Amino acid sequence: MSLRPFYVVLLHYPMVNRNGNLVTTAVTNMDIHDIARSSRTFGAKGYFIVTPIEDQHELVGRILAHWRSDHSREYHPDRVEAVSLVRLAKSFDEVKAAIRAEHGEDPEVVLTDARPFPNSISYSDYRRELGRPDSKKPVAICFGTGWGISDVFYPEVHRILAPVYGPEGAPREGVAPGYNHLSVRAAVAIILDRLFGQ
Numbered sequence: 168m169s170l171r172p173f174y175v176v177l178l179h180y181p182m183v184n185r186n187g188n189l190v191t192t193a194v195t196n197m198d199i200h201d202i203a204r205s206s207r208t209f210g211a212k213g214y215f216i217v218t219p220i221e222d223q224h225e226l227v228g229r230i231l232a233h234w235r236s237d238h239s240r241e242y243h244p245d246r247v248e249a250v251s252l253v254r255l256a257k258s259f260d261e262v263k264a265a266i267r268a269e270h271g272e273d274p275e276v277v278l279t280d281a282r283p284f285p286n287s288i289s290y291s292d293y294r295r296e297l298g299r300p301d302s303k304k305p306v307a308i309c310f311g312t313g314w315g316i317s318d319v320f321y322p323e324v325h326r327i328l329a330p331v332y333g334p335e336g337a338p339r340e341g342v343a344p345g346y347n348h349l350s351v352r353a354a355v356a357i358i359l360d361r362l363f364g365q
């Protein structure tokens with residue numbers, strides 16, 4: 168069990184598109200409540216949706232207002248409970264400032280990616296680390312949209328989780344990596360289960 172408070176962060180900037188260019192992606196409606204449900208199930212303190220685009224804040228704000236209405240509270244209490252974890256931020260700096268305000272220190276920033284990195288940590292090792300009683304440092308687990316998180320974000324990152332693979336597995340000598348391009352919603356659920364599930 169994790170003894171450290173953790174947050175789920177869904178980034179819409181800085182992302183890459185199919186050509187590898189730096190872009191801002193649009194918020195997807197399903198990402199709001201599906202990831203909120205996984206965040207609530209596995210015990211996240213909050214779920215930050217990060218986009219610099221003002222119009223997207225208005226749009227997501229309207230969707231959240233709907234899910235926080237009395238009608239929704241009465242008819243969809245499970246969804247409302249999950250959606251109450253959602254917080255909107257304009258930048259990752261805002262996310263760090265909010266976490267710092269709550270916990271007195273910056274979070275450990277964790278990158279997720281479908282591609283392997285040489286210095287990544289396995290789920291079992293990081294799960295063990297999160298359960299150690301000697302640290303209460305908050306954790307921000309970051310997920311991407313579009314074609315994934317741009318390398319301009321890497322200076323923020325302290326830990327990189329290994330990719331999730333199916334039976335085809337990781338790349339090996341002379342063998343290409345197996346297909347592992349999960350939707351971000353599936354990736355969040357699998358990764359939170361590996362780190363915090365029973």
Ligand SMILES: C[S@@+](CC[C@H](N)C(=O)[O-])C[C@H]1O[C@@H](n2cnc3c(N)ncnc32)[C@H](O)[C@@H]1O
Nearest residue numbers: 280281310311314315330331347349350351354
């Ligand atoms: C690149 S986005 C794809 C977004 C896409 N538009 C969708 O359908 O959700 C998916 C994000 O989920 C995570 N992800 C996807 N597959 C993964 C894997 N096999 N291992 C670890 N993280 C993964 C990463 O955070 C990645 O940035």
